[in-house]
Structure formats: C-alpha cells, structure tokens
Amino acid sequence: MAHSLALLSPAREGAGKRALVTGLHGFTGHYVLAELAAAGYEVVGTAAPGHAHAMDGARTVEVDLTDRLALAAVVREVQPDVVVHLAAIAFVAHSDVEQIYKVNVVATRHLLEALATLEKKPCAVLLASSANIYGNSELEVLHEDAPPSPANDYAVSKLAMEYAARLWMDKLPIIMVRPFNYTGVGQAENFLLPKIVSHFRRKATDIELGNLHVWRDFSDVRVVAAAYRALLAAAPAGRVFNVSSGKAYSLGEALRMMEEIAGYQINVHVNPAFVRANEVVRLTGDNRRLAGVVGAIDPLPLEQTLRWMYEA
Numbered sequence: 001m002a003h004s005l006a007l008l009s010p011a012r013e014g015a016g017k018r019a020l021v022t023g024l025h026g027f028t029g030h031y032v033l034a035e036l037a038a039a040g041y042e043v044v045g046t047a048a049p050g051h052a053h054a055m056d057g058a059r060t061v062e063v064d065l066t067d068r069l070a071l072a073a074v075v076r077e078v079q080p081d082v083v084v085h086l087a088a089i090a091f092v093a094h095s096d097v098e099q100i101y102k103v104n105v106v107a108t109r110h111l112l113e114a115l116a117t118l119e120k121k122p123c124a125v126l127l128a129s130s131a132n133i134y135g136n137s138e139l140e141v142l143h144e145d146a147p148p149s150p151a152n153d154y155a156v157s158k159l160a161m162e163y164a165a166r167l168w169m170d171k172l173p174i175i176m177v178r179p180f181n182y183t184g185v186g187q188a189e190n191f192l193l194p195k196i197v198s199h200f201r202r203k204a205t206d207i208e209l210g211n212l213h214v215w216r217d218f219s220d221v222r223v224v225a226a227a228y229r230a231l232l233a234a235a236p237a238g239r240v241f242n243v244s245s246g247k248a249y250s251l252g253e254a255l256r257m258m259e260e261i262a263g264y265q266i267n268v269h270v271n272p273a274f275v276r277a278n279e280v281v282r283l284t285g286d287n288r289r290l291a292g293v294v295g296a297i298d299p300l301p302l303e304q305t306l307r308w309m310y311e312a
Contacts, residue, residue: 013233014041020080020122021045022065022111023087024058027187028128031225032084033058039229044078046087065107068114075114082232083125085111089154090130097153104157105164112168124235125172126228127165130158131180131217131242136280143286144178144240151280162240173237177228180244180285184221184305185312193218193254197309200262207266210274215248215282220300220308230294244285245299257303261310 019036023029024045033055036043043058052060063074065087085108089100108127115122134142135149150156165174183193192209199207227243259265291297 011233012040014039014082016040017081018042018044018078019082019084019232020075020078021058021084021086023047023085024055024060025051025053026086026090027184028086028221028225030055030186031184031221032086032228035225035229036084036232039233041082044080046074065110066102068110071107071110072114072117075111075118079118079120080115080122083111083115083122084228084232085125085127088128088158100153100157101160104154105160108161109164112165112172112174116168116171121172123173124175124232124237126175126177126231127161128228129162129176129178129240130155131178131244131283131285132280133159133162133178134280134283140282141246141284141286142242144242144289152276169238173235175231175236175238176240177231178240178242178285179224180217180219180242180283182219182221182224182243183309185309187221192216192251193306194309196254196258197306199266200258200264201310203262203264205267206269208269208271208274209251210271210276211279212251212268212270213281214279215250215284217244217246217248217284218254218302218305219243219245220305223297223300227290227294227297231290234293236293239289239293241290241293242285242287243290244287245297246285246287247299248282248284249302254302254306257306258310261303261307 019041025047037057045058045060046063047060049062052062061074063070065071089103132155133148133150135151139146148159150159187194189195189198287297
C-alpha cells in the first residue's frame, strides 16, 4: 500500500459519529481520545465510579463495567457508532486475581451483550486483547496464527476474553487487537520503561530490576492509538491484528539508550523478588496483517519515545 499510518490523521472520518471508549481515563485512553477527536468523532468515555475527571473533548459516564444492567443502560443512552474497549486490569502482577477475570472477561461479555441488543448496531467494535496470550513461543517473530500459550492470569484472562468475543462475532463487527508492549508519557511507574525513565529523571544512582535477559517489542503509545483509529475506519470485522513495531529490544539496550539520553550510568541490581517464575523471554510481533489493512507501519524509534518521556 502506498499510504502509511499517520498520527492524528486529518481524514475526519469520524465526523457525525459517536465513539464509546471504555477505560478512557487510563493511559491509552488519553491518546485514543486525541486520535478520535482529531478524526471528528464525538467521544463518550466510561470510568469506574469515583475515578472520572474532566477531559477536554470528551464526556465521561461513571459505570462499573461488571454491573451488567448499569452498563446496558449506558450503552442504550450513548448509542455508539464505534466502540473502543480499553478498560482492563493491564498490570500482569496485579494481586487480585478474581478482579482480573471479572474486569477482563465478564465485563467484556456484558459490553458485547449490551451492544448486540441495540437496534442500530455499531459499525466497528475494537477489543483490546494482548500479545501476552502468546506466552513463551519457539517462534522468533509471532504472527496472529501462532498458538496461544498464556503464562500468567492476565494472559489467560485476555485469551478467555477473545474466546468469549467469538460468541458475538456473528452479531457484531468485532475487531480484535493484540498490542505488544508499548509505552509513553503518562504510563504508570509499575511498568518497566516508565520505572527506568523515572529513575533517570530524578538522577538516581541505583535501580533494582528483575530479569535483565528479556526482549520486548516496544511501540510508542501514539502509534498504537493511531492504529486503533485506522482500524475503526477500515472496520475489518471478525479479524485479529497484532499491533507491534516488529523489532525487539533487550532490557540492556533500553538502559543504554537512557544512559545516553540522561548523560550518566546507573548501577543496576537484580532483585530476585522482581524475577517472575513464568517470565516470557522474547516477544516480537509480525505486524504485516495490520499494515495490509491500515498502510505501512512506521514505528517511532524507541530512543525517540524514551527521550519524549524523559523530557516531558
């Protein structure tokens, strides 16, 4: 394809349409809002009760997504043309396992059930799954047909969500995305790269990390949000897409980039408490299927994303 994925597309394909974004107040939601607003959508977001705050360019509705009737009422009131389902417990080491399954599986099923009862169905429903479902694979680069092998409850919950969503594929135009690791300004510091960046920002001399011998395919959150917007416009119903840069970086490479940006070396200590038993060693995503639908993916270099985070 001649075109490539552009950040903040001027196409205005959302003019006159309403987008419902669950988890709008989360890290990814802020960037998805910027993309959808630039494309002309009227954006309505959901937030957990007590967690809403004013956001320019969007209206927020407080609702507990695990409350089936309350969520159905919100869906009927909003009458969305497109849906982006971001709400999830996304931290792999989250301590409340029951909550992981309630939010990531049960709430998704409630949402799909509510959307399927609408007289006027949305033209695209994008569900955010995760590349974590692949687990430890023998494949160097993971494509969408790679067998899933989830290695933690978060990954199991996301795979279960995908299977639950299949029950609604004949009733709703569902698009499934499996984002690989991504980062940017505003991501919580319990995630790896924001933790590293924050240590350098405060000129810390030492940092405690877990397994250093891991490789991750890191995307910039702005590219991920642009991919989601482009998929809503293309509406390839019933398909699954990796959202990835196609390049893996080791933790050591990320640390060296930050040392270059900050101008000093940090002392790294491996804390055994941070080493996960089922650590996924390498995650690199094949993004050709996505590029075939939205145009060439031009990932931002990780160094550029880290510098943005450091200077923010």
